[in-house]
């Protein structure tokens with residue numbers, strides 16, 4: 001869930017751990033809101049409701065009432081029900097793994113990690129404790145950027161908060177952190193740590209958190225800039241991405257593979273920077289501010305029929321054959337998935353096929369398996385001598 005109140009929020013930890021002064025720099029930049037974020041909040045409410053229904057004594061009438069409210073929201077779509085089921089099923093799978101021992105489970109739990117990061121707290125989507133194990137479940141509804149539980153500071157801070165609260169009551173020895181991101185292929189990821197290692201990690205970040213809280217430390221540009229409120233205006237980011245001096249120092253001949261790796265890394269960040277700064281400048285101009293050398297104009301638009309039924313009726317009344325006006329085309333698989341419930345979609349399972357995807361260039365840190373069975377000729381065609 002969004003954590004707008006903590007200065008050192010867990011969800012932004014990847015950024016402030018890498019670029020501590022970004023916290024002070026962005027303190028007065030307002031938080032933007034988008035329909036994606038609101039959709040995510042709604043999906044979290046449904047996910048929480050399902051966990052509460054399963055693990056607490058919530059009455060069916062109460063569940064039905066809240067489900068009705070959520071499903072009446074304009075942002076609700078049938079697929080949200082299936083994705084939150086996936087989240088719940090994953091949690092249930094872990095709970096059932098403990099056989100006859102009933103785990104302690106809590107949803108939307110405020111977790112205080114201020115002993116690590118000043119005033120730090122966040123909201124864990126679901127916390128489970130059983131035997132010597134602590135589980136932290138994080139539900140992610142986004143489908144743009146896959147998030148891994150491996151080395152994930154957000155989940156580690158939640159876990160430290162949970163340890164802080166529950167270690168007096170439970171003998172917790174092992175921490176298991178899970179991300180359930182059901183709108184992404186292979187969107188489930190988990191990472192395990194011994195409590196002693198987690199506590200040691202917490203100690204290592206304490207000085208960085210202090211710096212971040214006090215507006216100190218070094219600016220550092222990286223993939224975390226994409227989620228920084230200063231991303232369009234940050235001088236450090238602009239300097240880093242537009243600095244050509246280092247490239248100029250390269251030998252004049254051909255780039256080596258290691259240089260290509262570095263160029264690709266910067267080009268990817270530069271693409272994001274271009275989008276960020278274009279969107280910021282357009283917004284400023286539309287708000288009445290000037291940006292030297294730039295203006296906003298009307299983009300290309302397409303003609304459209306405002307009332308198809310009324311327009312076509314005029315045509316048929318004037319002798320145009322109705323059969324000529326309509327095409328019968330099936331809706332796409334994504335629209336179908338949104339339209340149908342999970343059970344309805346399963347009815348056509350035998351006709352759903354997922355062909356092997358094309359090879360895609362990604363950073364080596366990407367968790368997906370390396371592309372196999374490569375036939376370069378088939379992918380890129382033969383060479384000039386073929």
Ligand code: SF4
Pocket residue numbers: 015019021022025219220221222224225228229230231234235236237
């Ligand atoms: S844009 Fe990047 S470098 Fe600049 S403050 Fe934000 S995180 Fe730091």
